[in-house]
Amino acid sequence: MRIVVVILSFLTCLSLPLQQAAAQTAASADTVLAGAEAGVAQGVGDSGVEVAYRFGSGDKLRIRVYNEDTISGDYEVDSTGNLSLQLLGQVKAVGLTLTELSALIERRLREEGYMIAPKVAIDVLNYRPFYVLGEVGKPGSYPYVAGMTVLNAIALAGGYTYRAKQSKFELIRGPDNKKVSVDVNATVLPGDIIKVNERFF
Template sequence: MLKEYTQLRKWLVGVVAAISVVALAALALVAVPVPAAADTTGYRLGAGDKIRVQVFGHEDLGGEFAVDGSGNISLPMVRSVKAEGLTVSELEDEIENKLKPEYLLNPRVSVEVLNYRPFYIHGEVNQPGEYPYADGMTVIKAVALAGGYTYRARQSKVRITSVGSTGGARDAEPTAPVLPGDVIEVPERYF
């Protein structure tokens, strides 16, 4: 009887262990809600962005570059390349096309955004001004960087003016995403 009990106990311990592993795996697959973040996959480059260009097999042709006020970057050999308004993949294609006919037979180019251009916040915040953009930036995070709301601030809605393909002004909630180059206006409340 003791032998049967020991075998039953081992079997139960194994079943409990298997159920625990399955339960932990199921918990790992549960989606955790994340606040809305800015979608930078279709991000268009603009003045103030800092990028890294790599030309595979030709390290001397790459490096870190800033998009200047006219929207260009200056690369070795090909000189000025228009970057403003292009996505990262479009800029890669543009650089490859400039290198292809005269300098390299089959160039492979990689472009990475190192620092996004800043965003701006003004109105009823304690420290209005220019701030560096970070992935996942929202209005409330931008307000926190700017020292918080003043006592006169309307905290329920702000006005965001965007540049590029998403251009135009829109009213936004505190959880709304902020993109590089956006201008956030925190209005004064009326009462």
């Protein structure tokens, strides 16, 4: 009987550090997950480039205002970055996210006295193209496809030339033309400009 008690005590002592280690591992996993979720909420990709989509000239949108057919319809962001909406006239869309644009239209409808509690839904019908420049086979503009990476974009543009630097690329994004260095796994968004530079021999 004493031997059984000793064995049980020994096993209990062993299990405590294991339980503590498991608890620490779970806590670490929760911390990592929380950080990842925060990154997604802020629209930050693996490369550190902001990936929250913001509208630009050429985007085609379907705007629906519930119980108001006059303003509902298909619209395109023009070269000045505006939408020409029925009732409201010019509404600046460039640089706004879908949530921000919906809120802006709802606020304008309230402030201008058209509706007391408007509800706006926006769908993107067509995204503006992206561009691949520099040392690729066929530089130019290409239709955006969801989930595209820099590597996919370069493949669409005919692949690398023999002079191309294949490790880091310039990506220009947004109304402020922010320029960053990215790798082949970086996410591509509509309107992005990807530049493949010449390597130095």
